[in-house]
Amino acid sequence: MLLKRIEKKTLAEALEAVRTECGADALVVETRPTRTGFLVVAARPETRLPQQPATAPPLLRWTRGFQPLAAAAADFGVSATVLHAVERALLGTKVDLSRPGDPALPNLAARVLAALVHEAPGFESTDPRFRVQALVGPTGVGKTTTLAKLAARAQGRGESIAILTLDTYRVAAVEQLRAFADLLGAPFAVAFTTTDLKRLLAEHRACDRIFVDTTGRSPRDRDALPALEGNLRAAGAAVLLCLAAGTHARDARLVLDAYEGLGLEAVCLTKWDETVAPGEALAAVVERGLPFSHLCIGQEVPADIVVAQGMEIARAVFARLAAGAAA
């Protein structure tokens, strides 16, 4: 269930019940006094949506009030599955969906969607599980560039860093990363084997943060992924999947299927600046219940990256509604 309705005598009791039943990061969508006390409608952030079948989704008819929002979000690329979950959640609130124009609707819809766009703050935290971070993903999505951005940010926070690469597939890839490491004045080394990787991690055990770059693999090249999985497990790395924001829904699901076995901690959507419909990749990740770490918004290192924020992303999804209304 996406939404939980909780009624108690006092607002404090209702909010306490929300925390117990839905977790500390539950999102309160609505509070309202009732005849006997207070009603709180809360969205559970851990909600996993039903997996989208590979076939086309059934044609959904939206309530009239939700139609303009659905149109704006669909234009952004958001899947019917995710939109349907948002509409269902809104039907549990006091907004009027029988006709368009309720002024509270866009903001409420964004808040509900934000509860589904989970954030992954661990990658910039001091949590030791995120000390070693590995970037994985298909070829050319921006893994190395993103690694350089993350490394520069870590340095900016005052962390001591090291950069390792398992990407020995192309000579140019090693040189590209070495150049970034030199710019940052960070130690850099190439690991050819799991033994190398373990030795290098031990050598840099004093570093606050170690970044590991990997070879891009086509999601169809499933033979290469088990070897990578072995390396990343040996490294105890938190695995970050880089996925280009312009990836079509079906291709994004293919990538997620292929890489899920690596124990993904989160997804970084790259090349957000290159697409008019990032919602397809976004929704594919939301449907898996995977959190987002960052959005990459250009080629510039280290500037073109932002920490993913559910509410910001959700607002962007419905922003075209406002633009359309103004036009």
Ligand SMILES: Nc1nc2c(ncn2[C@@H]2O[C@H](COP(=O)(O)OP(=O)(O)O)[C@@H](O)[C@H]2O)c(=O)[nH]1
């Ligand atoms: N527009 C845009 N280009 C990007 C972004 N991230 C990386 N790139 C570019 O994509 C290309 C491939 O990047 P690279 O990091 O080598 O990808 P990798 O093969 O996954 O390591 C390079 O030209 C990067 O400058 C981004 O967020 N936006």
Ligand SMILES: [Mg+2]
């Ligand atoms: Mg690379």
